Amino acid sequence: MSNRTDPDRAxxxxxxxxFLERIDRGDKIEADDWMPDDYRNQLIKLISMHGVSEIMxxxxxxxxxxxxxxxxxxxxxxAKVQDEMGHxxxxxxxxxxxxxxxxxxxxxxxxxLFSGRxxxxxxxxxxxxxxxxxxxIAWLVDGAAIITQTMSLETSYAPYARALQRICAEEKFHAQxxxxxxxxxxxxxxxxxxMLQDAVTRWWPSLLMFFGPPEGGTVxxxxxxxxxxxxxxxTNEELRQVFFHKYVHRIYHxxxxxxxxxxxxxxxxxxxxxxxxxxxxFVQIVRGNGPCSAQRLRLRKTSYEEAKWVRDAMLAAPRAxxxxxxxx
Amino acid sequence: MNSAHExxxxxxxxxxxxxxxxxxxxxxxxxxxxHEAALLxxxxxxxxxEPCINIWVVNREDIHGLTPEERTSLERxxxxxxxxxxxxxxxxxxxxxxxxxxxxxxxxxxKGG
Amino acid sequence: MSEHSYVETAEEARRNPEYVRALQxxxxxxxDDDYILAYRGAEWLGLAPHIEExxxxxxxxxxxxxxxxxxxxxxxxxGAGKADDLAHMRSPxxxxxxxxxERPNGTGDYADQPHYDWAYAIARYSLYGVFKQIRLxxxxxxxYVPLAQAAGKMQREHHYHVRYWHMWFKRLASSTDDAxxxxxxxxxxxxxxxxxxxxxxxASASIVGFGLIxxxxxxxxxxxxxxxxxxxxxxIDWPGDWGVPVQxxxxxxxxxxxxxxxxxxxxxxxxxxxxxx
Numbered sequence: 001m002s003n004r005t006d007p008d009r010a011x012x013x014x015x016x017x018x019f020l021e022r023i024d025r026g027d028k029i030e031a032d033d034w035m036p037d038d039y040r041n042q043l044i045k046l047i048s049m050h051g052v053s054e055i056m057x058x059x060x061x062x063x064x065x066x067x068x069x070x071x072x073x074x075x076x077x078x079a080k081v082q083d084e085m086g087h088x089x090x091x092x093x094x095x096x097x098x099x100x101x102x103x104x105x106x107x108x109x110x111x112x113l114f115s116g117r118x119x120x121x122x123x124x125x126x127x128x129x130x131x132x133x134x135x136x137i138a139w140l141v142d143g144a145a146i147i148t149q150t151m152s153l154e155t156s157y158a159p160y161a162r163a164l165q166r167i168c169a170e171e172k173f174h175a176q177x178x179x180x181x182x183x184x185x186x187x188x189x190x191x192x193x194x195m196l197q198d199a200v201t202r203w204w205p206s207l208l209m210f211f212g213p214p215e216g217g218t219v220x221x222x223x224x225x226x227x228x229x230x231x232x233x234x235t236n237e238e239l240r241q242v243f244f245h246k247y248v249h250r251i252y253h254x255x256x257x258x259x260x261x262x263x264x265x266x267x268x269x270x271x272x273x274x275x276x277x278x279x280x281x282f283v284q285i286v287r288g289n290g291p292c293s294a295q296r297l298r299l300r301k302t303s304y305e306e307a308k309w310v311r312d313a314m315l316a317a318p319r320a321x322x323x324x325x326x327x328x
Numbered sequence: 329m330n331s332a333h334e335x336x337x338x339x340x341x342x343x344x345x346x347x348x349x350x351x352x353x354x355x356x357x358x359x360x361x362x363h364e365a366a367l368l369x370x371x372x373x374x375x376x377x378e379p380c381i382n383i384w385v386v387n388r389e390d391i392h393g394l395t396p397e398e399r400t401s402l403e404r405x406x407x408x409x410x411x412x413x414x415x416x417x418x419x420x421x422x423x424x425x426x427x428x429x430x431x432x433x434x435x436x437x438x439k440g441g
Numbered sequence: 442m443s444e445h446s447y448v449e450t451a452e453e454a455r456r457n458p459e460y461v462r463a464l465q466x467x468x469x470x471x472x473d474d475d476y477i478l479a480y481r482g483a484e485w486l487g488l489a490p491h492i493e494e495x496x497x498x499x500x501x502x503x504x505x506x507x508x509x510x511x512x513x514x515x516x517x518x519x520g521a522g523k524a525d526d527l528a529h530m531r532s533p534x535x536x537x538x539x540x541x542x543e544r545p546n547g548t549g550d551y552a553d554q555p556h557y558d559w560a561y562a563i564a565r566y567s568l569y570g571v572f573k574q575i576r577l578x579x580x581x582x583x584x585y586v587p588l589a590q591a592a593g594k595m596q597r598e599h600h601y602h603v604r605y606w607h608m609w610f611k612r613l614a615s616s617t618d619d620a621x622x623x624x625x626x627x628x629x630x631x632x633x634x635x636x637x638x639x640x641x642x643x644a645s646a647s648i649v650g651f652g653l654i655x656x657x658x659x660x661x662x663x664x665x666x667x668x669x670x671x672x673x674x675x676x677i678d679w680p681g682d683w684g685v686p687v688q689x690x691x692x693x694x695x696x697x698x699x700x701x702x703x704x705x706x707x708x709x710x711x712x713x714x715x716x717x718x
Contacts (some may be wrong), residue, residue: 010599019609025606030396032395032396033396036398055487055492058486058487059552060484061550062483062487062552064549065483065486065710066480066483066484066551066702066705066706067666067706067708068527068709068711069529069710069718070525070528070710071506071509071513071524071528072717074483074505074506074512074716075503075506075510078483078486078499078502079376079499079503081486081487081499082376082486082495082496082499082503083376084494084497085486085487085492085495085496086373086376087501088357088494089373089492089496091355092359093357093359094337096339096359105336106337106359106492117643131709131718143336149523156496162356163356166356166374170477170622171379184717184718187717188716188717188718189713191712192712192713192716216457254492254694255633280657295553295587298554299487299488299552299553299554299555300487302555302556303487303488303557304490304556306556306557307489307490307491307559309619309620309623310490310491310559310620311490311491312489312616312619312620313337313612313613313616313619313620314337314361314365314612314615314616315337315361316616316617316620337491358493359491359492359493360493361612363610365612367606368497368601368604368605368608369493369494370498372496372497372499372500373493373497377499380496398631
């Protein structure tokens with residue numbers, strides 16, 4: 001047996017067995033606990049994508065902050081964009097602690113984002129051409145996010161769970177902020193209603209894509225690993241079904257239509273049937289070929305690179321204060 | 329001048345106090361160049377909606393904690409009921425018994441008298 | 442200001458048209474300064490040099506826009522029009538902010554290829570911050586009691602802004618040569634506009650006469666004392682006489698940058714000002 005001739009490996013196997021026991025027991029793992037490499041890597045993959053998506057997600061809505069129609073709406077959407085950046089902060093901090101033993105930090109994550117190695121959610125590659133888009137993003141995109149994040153609250157990785165708890169509390173405010181915008185438009189003039197209908201129609205395929213392709217019986221090795229480690233236990237399709245349950249009727253209640261004549265709930269099966277979005281397009285979008293991918297990445301990259309001197313200044317050891325005779 | 333890997337932001341752990349009767353509670357951590365900047369960024373990052381009357385930031389390196397192995401030593405046997413009120417459940421019953429005995433004795437004396 | 446009589450309510454103020462005219466003029470100056478600078482701050486959202494920084498900066502832009510909203514509401518009570526109309530429906534020549542407030546953050550559009558200058562942001566926010574502090578202190582003695590009370594409330598939030606921008610000012614002044622050079626260049630830029638901040642516009646005499654706020658010289662002197670200290674403690678030489686821009690913002694003359702800002706701010710509202718949004 002190789003175990004006997006390789007004490008390190010034997011030790012690792014023992015640790016792994018103990019680790020899996022803890023996972024099975026429902027124990028929560030902390031950053032300084034021993035963890036197998038693939039557990040760490042799965043967490044890094046999942047949480048860094050989540051984190052940069054929040055940060056990229058600030059950009060489409062940020063476009064609407066100055067344009068928001070009233071003072072109150074301007075303030076509310078500014079607070080919302082702030083929360084998105086704040087969520088990015090929480091999640092990146094969690095990943096940074098996971099990356100530290102590998103000698104990597106936040107800057108590496110951002111470089112991975114710029115180079116396209118690190119992907120962000122499909123929804124944030126899309127255009128938001130009207131004010132109604134800002135409402136639909138807050139109502140339905142955040143609604144979809146609440147579903148995936150609430151389902152992940154049980155994650156085995158405690159620092160992620162703690163970040164998610166904060167995030168979920170704020171997402172509820174976001175959804176209400178979105179509902180408030182959407183209801184105002186739905187109750188408004190014909191032009192406002194049309195603006196809202198167009199936005200719902202525009203966002204529907206992206207919302208379906210948000211949860212990822214349906215498994216269709218085969219679950220990827222990636223997902224199997226997440227389930228084994230109790231990092232994330234629901235499948236894409238399960239989450240999408242929860243979304244339908246929660247939102248399809250609400251959309252109808254506002255007198256709006258969906259760009260899918262086939263969507264229906266099958267009582268007997270307890271399942272929503274719907275028209276699949278173009279999953280090839282999904283792959284293209286996430287790879288950075290969506291309508292706004294290049295522009296938003298450029299925005300993030302330019303601002304980050306042009307502010308390098310500021311970070312250098314923040315990190316430089318301060319000179320002696322109260323210097324006599326400064327230079328202007 | 330310095331690459332990002334040589335000069336790093338410091339991780340500060342953030343604690344806050346809700347009201348004078350409550351203790352400081354750990355909130356989260358942030359990256360800052362120094363404690364002054366950390367203090368100035370802490371509330372807006374973690375307590376935008378919660379009340380907060382005071383804040384501490386602590387350089388993570390200055391926090392001494394237990395290792396995962398040492399943490400297991402915090403588990404204790406469930407044999408310390410003498411430290412808790414639940415270990416004195418019989419006290420109330422005894423008081424009740426004494427009260428009842430006293431009252432029935434008083435009633436008997438009254439009747440007898 | 443004890444020789445002035447205090448005005449307790451909007452209703453009472455409206456009995457004296459001259460008083461209201463002077464008061465409105467002053468309120469527009471303060472409201473428009475905060476509103477337009479909050480807009481400039483909002484353009485920075487998501488683009489600040491450090492994520493934690495971005496979050497904190499946004500709070501200050503929200504505070505400033507909140508202060509502007511309070512002042513527009515005060516104007517609404519005084520019969521100037523609906524607060525949201527004041528924020529969205531006025532033409533640029535009705536704005537009373539100083540020119541330094543409307544200057545862009547750098548080149549480029551906030552949603553596409555912005556090249557923003559953090560040193561300019563620090564220089565402008567720091568020096569405006571000192572000014573706003575002094576203006577709020579002076580307004581706390583205003584004969585218009587609702588304004589004096591509002592100024593007291595705003596001071597609490599603004600105190601944080603002052604501490605924050607001072608931290609940054611100190612940081613840039615005392616770190617790398619590059620940062621210091623950029624700060625100095627930005628200060629030079631700010632300096633050429635800063636003199637207008639203290640002006641009270643065409644209604645200056647009646648604004649001061651009614652005891653609504655201290656005079657221009659008084660405010661600028663106080664600002665100079667505070668700023669001299671800030672410069673000295675950070676080893677920055679006093680730049681000498683300040684400049685004023687060609688346009689008189691306090692009298693409604695503005696640059697194209699304001700026209701652009703106002704058109705962005707009102708883009709949706711103007712689609713249908715009668716609609717509910």
